[in-house]
Amino acid sequence: MPHIPDPPRPGRPKDSTKHAAILAAAKQLFARQPFEQVTMEAVAAQATVSKMTVYSHFHDKETLFEAIVTSVADQMIGILSGSDLRDAPLRERLVAVGRDFLGVILAPGVCEMAHSLPATLRDNRPLALRFYNAGPGRVRRALAAMIAGAAERGDLAVDDPAFAADDLVSLWEGSRPAMIAFGLAEPVLPEEIRQRAERGTDIFLRAYRPDAGEG
Template identity: 40%
Template sequence: MSKQLLPPSGPGRPKDLTKRQAILDAAKNLFLRNGYDGSSMDAIAAEAGVSKLTVYSHFTDKETLFSEAVKAKCQEQLPELLFELKDDAPVERVLLDIARGFHSLINSRESIELHRVMVCMGTQDPKLSRVFYEAGPQRVLQEMEHLLRQADRAGKLRIDDPHEAADQFFCLVKGGANFRLLIGCGEPQHGAVAEQHVANVVKLFMRAYRPD
């Protein structure tokens, strides 16, 4: 679509946040229901109850909209605030909050369906796979790496490789249960079972990286 047709978005014309949220919600629904290729900008506009021009005024193309929809989903469960380490905050409590949020995110219906879509798309459109990875998993991993660097500098943990440790943490939270869920031979962990799982993950992680 020609950029000349798009309404200006500079000073004096603020974006309508309600419409933006409606577009994101519609995009998440359609991408999960119909896949990336099966979700047109026209269909997303109709689902959101806005014009196609409004969709393009908020998101320049479908790839950008897909990326922002993935970011929005991660932000719902793992707001950046969770990755802050205050001086008086016990690191175990911070890790437990992150583990709970991540566990809830990866076991949600939307996340499972999106991962299945991306597995199917992986060999067809590597560029789209990269967009998904950078918008979701990579952003979360970077936030966790930054937090672990803070914990190491503060002496709350002893970590030589924060990137590797962040990756280990999220792999522990996923565990075998998430894989079984992805392939359709398991149920999401809930309630006391989920809480015990994330508590065990944090306990194991602390045992590995607690300062002497």
């Protein structure tokens, strides 16, 4: 996404801080309420900006929403593409990916939104796909590759790396995202994220360790 460097137009330029403020306000509101319940007036008020300004930066409510989703997706990519640790032992690599993944998916703002997204995105397949591929999908693909490599080296006894990656992610998450979405649990602390990543990884390794004799 190369940011075209403003072809110098006459008149007063747009205030990029307002743009950011609107984006931040919308992100916060969409995280709390589903699409229909977020009013453009509320976004404007939250950003301490006139409603007209909102419409001057984002033509549409849907355009604004898509900008949010895209932004979160990009943020996910940024965080998740860093965690690899080429030559650390397998467990450490998995735990690191798990920590990053949980850090994103359980973040105070993201988690609630992630669970109100489906309802809104069900009739917007392209955007839904993009979001999924930037977050959960990306992690699953990376994990499947790591697992396949470990299997070839004989470090894991795995039938299908994709299934195994799914298992690992599921063990990391547990019921936490659902509970948060239901409003039955508070957002997690970093300490719990670390514990979940380690616990899930250990259980995974125990289930798939080579001497378990599973084809």
